[in-house]
Amino acid sequence: MPEELTRTFDDDFLTPEYFANPYPLYHRLRAEAPACWSEKLEAWLLTRYDDVKAGLNDPRLNSSGRIASILDRLPSGAHDEYQALLVHMNNMMSFNDPPVHTRLRSLIGKAFTPLGVTSLRPQIQVIVDELLDNVAGKGRFDLVDEFAFHLPAIVICDMLGVPREDRNKIRRWSDDIVGFVSAGAVTPKRTARAQKAVYDATDYLVALADERRRYPRDDMLTALVEAEDAGDTLSEDEFISMIVLLFFAGFETTEGLIGNGMLALFRNPEQRKFLREHPETMETAVEEFLRYDSSVQRQSRVANEIIKLHGEMILQGEYVVLLIGAANRDPEHFVDPDKLDITRAENKHIGFGHGIHSCIGGPLARIETQIAISTILRRMPHIRLVEDEPEFVDLFALRKLRALWVAPH
Secondary structure (H helix, E strand, C coil): CCHHHHHHHHCCCCCHHHHHCCHHHHHHHHHHCCEEEECCCCEEEECCHHHHHHHCCCCCEECCCHHHHHHCCCCCCHHHHCHHHHHHHHCCHHHCCCCHHHHHHHHHHHHHCHHHHHCCHHHHHHHHHHHHHHHCCCCCEECHHHHHCHHHHHHHHHHHCCCHHHHHHHHHHHHHHHHHHCCCCCCHHHHHHHHHHHHHHHHHHHHHHHHHHHCCCCCHHHHHHHHHHHCCCCCHHHHHHHHHHHHHHHHHHHHHHHHHHHHHHHHCHHHHHHHHHCHHHHHHHHHHHHHHCCCECEEEEEECCCEEECCEEECCCCEEEEEHHHHCCCCCCCCCCCCCCCCCCCCCCCCCCCHHHCCCCHHHHHHHHHHHHHHHHHHCCCCEECCCCCCECCCCCECCECCCEEECC
């Protein structure tokens, strides 16, 4: 690829304009450089739907090795200094391939099936109503900080058996770990914060695990402790990594989905009016939110062999970024891709990924978002945005708002 073209695209990556709206750049990449090398990211960028979907389940692209590849971008010696972080992240199922990934996913898979999470609907509705009761009388409130975070955080805490009152502490650890793994630009500061979060979370979880051994409960934490104690299904390191993964995967993406979905409705009042008048379309609306402005913007892999694509040569060991956000607005697969259409019938988005690494919490996130937004529109029919341009967090992989200030009346 010509150096001038790479530099042109790189100038527009990870800028305030990009974080505010990455989609114009994605359109340019799809059209002009569907396989683009980024010096800034030290990675190949794939943006077309067919390439991204195929890449998500391509055996030539590994999930393992990604964390080591990220640490390689830091100054020499980083592998030794951040060994604890490397080990912790490498134990997560997201950063493993079969058979390790298969074994880890099977331990929690049943809890996140569509049938499994459907039984949680009444509990989720109660939590939504309680959170809205807390803000209904205010003149204005931050829908992200006072609602969108707390809903999935409380749900995952209840599923795991973690005290609800600890969710803000867990959020800090999660934000620091996500800040490392989801940032486009890796820095020593982000990495150090992530490693400290791992240490703090480990101390906390070891204490909780010891309590569950003494006093077992009917929760996921107890089940995972028993799997660890069995010795042949889950190691202690894997146990810690599994819980941490469930923490941040359990609420980070759903927090973003709820916030992004509500912002899309504020910016498209005719769609919001239709959804309020036709609540039966909520399921298709959430699918459109996942396509239109998904909180999961990319997945990444490491090439395990040479791959030729669009005239480019991806070498073994090189980092490959699969831009889900770009794929979901590919005009070859979606009519009027930049238009929000909550009744869109043909909507084969990949907002939760594809293949064996598709988001295990997808069914739960869907139900939480359906209940959350339908209840907001029903209880607060005149809710309105009170800030002109809400700011997005400066993360490459995760798209979510810093705040969304609204007036409920």
